[in-house]
Each structure stands twice: as C-alpha cells, then as structure tokens.
Amino acid sequence: MVDYQAIIDRILEESRRYLGQGRVADYIPALAEVDPHHMGISVSLLDGRSFAAGDTDIPFSIQSISKVFTLSMVTAKIGEELWKSVGREPSGNPFNSLVQLEHERGIPRNPFINAGALVVTDRLISLYHRPKEAILDFVRSMAGNNDIYYDSRVAVSERENADRNMALAYFMKSFGNIRNDVEMLIDVYCHQCAIAMSCGDISQSFLMLADRGINPHTGTRILTESQSKRLGAVMSMCGFYDESGDFAYRVGLPGKSGVGGGIAAYMPGKLAISVWSPELNSYGNSLAGIEILERFTTDIRRSIF
Numbered sequence: 482m483v484d485y486q487a488i489i490d491r492i493l494e495e496s497r498r499y500l501g502q503g504r505v506a507d508y509i510p511a512l513a514e515v516d517p518h519h520m521g522i523s524v525s526l527l528d529g530r531s532f533a534a535g536d537t538d539i540p541f542s543i544q545s546i547s548k549v550f551t552l553s554m555v556t557a558k559i560g561e562e563l564w565k566s567v568g569r570e571p572s573g574n575p576f577n578s579l580v581q582l583e584h585e586r587g588i589p590r591n592p593f594i595n596a597g598a599l600v601v602t603d604r605l606i607s608l609y610h611r612p613k614e615a616i617l618d619f620v621r622s623m624a625g626n627n628d629i630y631y632d633s634r635v636a637v638s639e640r641e642n643a644d645r646n647m648a649l650a651y652f653m654k655s656f657g658n659i660r661n662d663v664e665m666l667i668d669v670y671c672h673q674c675a676i677a678m679s680c681g682d683i684s685q686s687f688l689m690l691a692d693r694g695i696n697p698h699t700g701t702r703i704l705t706e707s708q709s710k711r712l713g714a715v716m717s718m719c720g721f722y723d724e725s726g727d728f729a730y731r732v733g734l735p736g737k738s739g740v741g742g743g744i745a746a747y748m749p750g751k752l753a754i755s756v757w758s759p760e761l762n763s764y765g766n767s768l769a770g771i772e773i774l775e776r777f778t779t780d781i782r783r784s785i786f
Contacts, residue, residue: 483781489522489534492776496520496758496769503760503768506740511638512542512759515742521757522773523680525688527697527750533681540677541757542635544739547673548598549716550620553689555604556708563604566658567597571718571725579649587656591719593737596649599659602670603650606661612669620676623686625698629678636675643667674739680755683745687753690735713749717785724764724771731775733784744770748783 500518507513521535555563572581572590582589582596589597602612609615613631621629650663659666678686688697690713694704704712716735721728728736734754736746742759744767754777758769778784 485524485526485530485532485781486534488777488780489524489532492773492780493520493522493534496773496776499758499769499772500760503758503762505742505759506544506761506765509635509638509642509740511632511635512544512741515541515759517760519742519757519759520769521680521755522777523684523755524752525681525684525754526752527688527692531681531684536757537680539757540629540632540679540682541743541759542632542674542739542741543676543678543683543743544674544741545593545598546678546683546737546739546741546743546745547616547620547676548593548601549690549712549737549745550623550686551598551601551605551616551673552592552712552715553704554616554619555601555608556712557703558608559604560708563592563601566604567592567600569715569718572723579645579652582649582652587653587658589653591715593715593719594722595646596653599646599650599666599670600653602673603659603661603666606666606669613672616669616673617676620678620686622699623689623696623703624678624682625685626682629676629682631672632675632677635677636672639671639674640668643671646670678743680743680757683743683755684753687745687747687755691747691749691751691753693749713747721766722764724762724766728766728771728774731771733778733786734774735785736774738766738770740765742767742770744774746774748785751783
C-alpha cells in the first residue's frame with residue numbers, strides 16, 4: 482500500500498529549496514502581498530482517506546482554478562453546444578493575449594485562457610439568474626464545505642486591474658461571441674477568480690472529476706462520464722498556459738493552475754491532489770508546485786500514462 486503521508490511529508494521538506502526562485506503575482510496588488518513562503522500539499526482519495534502536509538488549511542485565491550468549476554457548470558447545462566463558441570486547442574500564446582482572437586474572429590482557442598474563460602462565464606450568466614451565488618454554491622458542494630467565500634478584497638483588486646480582460650471581452654462582443662453586458666461579465670469573472678479555498682478544499686472539490694463526474698460528497702452525477710473525460714483531456718492540453726505540454730510530460734495528470742500559486746490535479750478513479758506555493762515561474766505557474774507534483778507521481782509510480 483502506498484504511504485501517502487510519508488511521501489508528501491518528504492516531498493514538502495525537499496521542495497522548500499525552491500523557495501525564493503520564483504515571484505508572486507504582482508499585477509494584481511492584493512496577490513502581491515501574499516507571504517511567498519507558504520507551501521502545502523493535500524491529497525484526497527476516493528476511498529475517503531485524506532493526507533496533508535504544510536499549509537493546507539489556509540484559504541488563498543484560487544484564480545484560474547475557478548475556470549474548471551465554471552466550465553463544469555456550463556458543460557453540465559449545455560454540453561457540446563459550448564464548443565461552438567470556444568475551441569479545445571492549446572493556444573501557444575500568453576493566457577491574456579489578444580493576438581489570436583483577431584485572426585480567429587473572436588473564438589478563443591480554449592476555455593482556460595482568459596478569453597475562453599470569459600466566454601464560459603458569459604454563458605453561465607445566461608444560464609443562472611444569480612451567477613455569483615450559483616458559482617459559490619457549486620464550489621461549496623464540490624468541496625463539501627459551506628464556509629467557502631469570495632475574498633472581496635481580491636475581487637476589488639482584480640476589478641481595478643481588469644483592463645486587459647475588458648478589452649478581450651469587448652473584442653469578442655464585436656464578433657457576437659459575448660452575449661451579456663461586459664461590466665457584469667467582468668464583475669462575475671473577477672469574483673470567481675477571487676474565491677478563497679484551502680488546499681484541502683481544492684483537493685476535495687476535484688474528487689468529482691476523479692470520480693468521473695460524480696460528486697462524492699452527495700453521490701450526485703454532475704457530468705456524464707464522456708463530459709468528465711473530455712474536460713480532463715482539455716485540462717491535460719491547456720491547463721497550464723504555455724507550460725501545458727511540459728506539465729503533461731513531467732507530471733502526467735490532468736490539472737489546472739492559478740496565479741495565486743495553487744495547482745489542482747487528479748488521477749481518474751483514484752485521487753485528487755492540490756498544492757500551494759505562491760511563487761510563480763516564468764509561465765505563471767507555481768514553481769515549487771510543479772516540482773512537487775512531478776515528485777509525487779514519480780514516487781507513487783502512477784500517472785494517467
């Protein structure tokens with residue numbers, strides 16, 4: 482039997498040497514104030530066991546990890562219809578780039594770059610009368626924790642520095658690919674990115690994908706097995722910006738990162754794992770987090786490949 486606790490304890494201590502080699506996100510002022518020395522690992526298994534090492538109980542801004550939740554919500558409602566408005570290919574450009582949108586007439590390459598996530602959130606607004614409440618309810622249900630909230634300070638900071646996202650949204654609206662008011666869209670988007678969750682919350686929430694679309698906390702099917710498989714495929718190709726290929730090569734799990742320093746990943750039929758280390762590498766992913774996840778799949782001798 483795999484001794485998960487011993488493995489993550491050892492990995493955590495050995496990974497502290499990476500502290501100081503990256504930089505916290507500073508384009509959102511509230512994120513720039515986060516202590517860069519935090520580090521945590523949380524592993525949740527479908528059999529009910531869980532393991533933690535380091536700072537796993539401290540809530541932090543999940544940022545782009547939230548894109549997995551909103552994508553799941555929209556996919557559950559409209560299925561394949563979504564893919565008429567957003568692609569499923571790696572972008573090859575920065576996550577907030579405007580360049581490809583003009584060439585591809587307002588259709589984002591995938592749902593995990595900012596433009597694609599804005600389209601997903603726009604569709605979510607059309608589906609839910611109170612979208613911010615709906616997102617929070619969904620995340621709480623997935624994590625099995627009703628004490629998850631938006632960090633209003635981060636949301637305000639995001640909104641005050643959302644010029645690029647506003648530009649993306651208005652540009653796509655000119656092509657008819659944004660249907661709702663842009664100011665409302667950016668408000669909802671900034672709030673979803675400002676959800677505060679701990680490593681433990683995140684690993685619990687990704688068990689839904691590990692269980693192929695079933696929320697293990699309620700037994701409710703959220704996604705069909707096919708939808709869950711397809712979301713995992715998109716995460717494998719596009720979940721880590723321009724580092725997605727290298728992450729698949731090194732770690733071998735579908736997952737999603739956020740500039741708050743969190744990474745969530747999962748192994749279908751087995752487990753979900755979340756790591757947090759706020760210092761980012763040049764691609765905008767947690768520098769120590771990726772090293773931790775590479776060590777984890779190496780040490781347990783399992784991945785999806």
